[in-house]
Structure formats: C-alpha cells, structure tokens
Amino acid sequence: MNFWDFFWLLVWSFFFVMYLMMLFQIIADLFRDPDLGGGMKALWLIGLFFLPFLVALIYLIVRGKGMAERQSATVHRARAEADDYIRTVAGGSSSAQEITSAKALLDDGAITQAEFDRLKAKALA
Known part of the structure; x- marks a missing residue:
C-alpha cells in the first residue's frame, strides 16, 4: 500500500x-x-x-x-x-428568600436602595 x-x-x-x-x-x-x-x-x-x-x-x-x-x-x-x-x-434559595435577605441588608444600612433594587430585579428574573 x-x-x-x-x-x-x-x-x-x-x-x-x-x-x-x-x-x-x-x-x-x-x-x-x-x-x-x-x-x-x-x-x-x-x-x-x-x-x-x-x-x-x-x-x-x-x-x-x-x-x-x-x-x-x-x-x-x-x-x-x-x-x-x-x-x-x-x-x-427562592426568590422570596433572596428578596427578604436583601431587604434585611437594606434595613441594616449595608446596601443602598439602588443595590436593593438591582438584587430584587435579579431575584425576580
């Protein structure tokens, strides 16, 4: 060959x-x-x-x-x-748990309102 x-x-x-x-x-x-x-x-x-x-x-x-x-x-x-x-x-975690934890961070002053809104939109997406 x-x-x-x-x-x-x-x-x-x-x-x-x-x-x-x-x-x-x-x-x-x-x-x-x-x-x-x-x-x-x-x-x-x-x-x-x-x-x-x-x-x-x-x-x-x-x-x-x-x-x-x-x-x-x-x-x-x-x-x-x-x-x-x-x-x-x-x-x-579920979307509700993520939003609850983000709200707790917002209430403690660890994050701003804009950051909370971004986290909330991400959790709902």
Missing part, C-alpha cells in the same frame, strides 16, 4: 463517517419531530433505506431549518432542566 492509497482511504473514510453522522442526525430528527405523522416518518425511513444519498440530501433541503430549530429547542430544554436540577441539589 503506497502513500496515495492510504491518503484516499483516509479521505473516503472521512466522508463515510460524515455521511453516517448525517444519517443518524436525520433519523433522530425524524423521531424528535412531534408534528410529523407516523406514516411520513415511515416514508422518510424507507426512502433513506433505498435511496440514502438522494433522500438525505432532499431531507436536509426540505426540513433542514426545522431540524436546526428542533435541535436548538432540545439543547435549551436540557440546559434548563440541568440548571433546575443543580439549583435544587445545591439548595438554592
């Missing part, structure tokens, strides 16, 4: 792995989309099985924007769930 055989093996391996990743993303997106009916999901999968390159290209053109939006929504939902879990495990 000479250098060029090895080089082309690497190039084709890269494109094959890239195609597999794209195919798995498409299949995951099919099952993630609640608006797409079961019959249409089955048709897309059958098409991906019989004409994989053509149907994958058509899918990316036709449904690519929605695919990105669904992926982004999934990431944001997962991040929000993780943040909520971390807050509950870390024993984070």
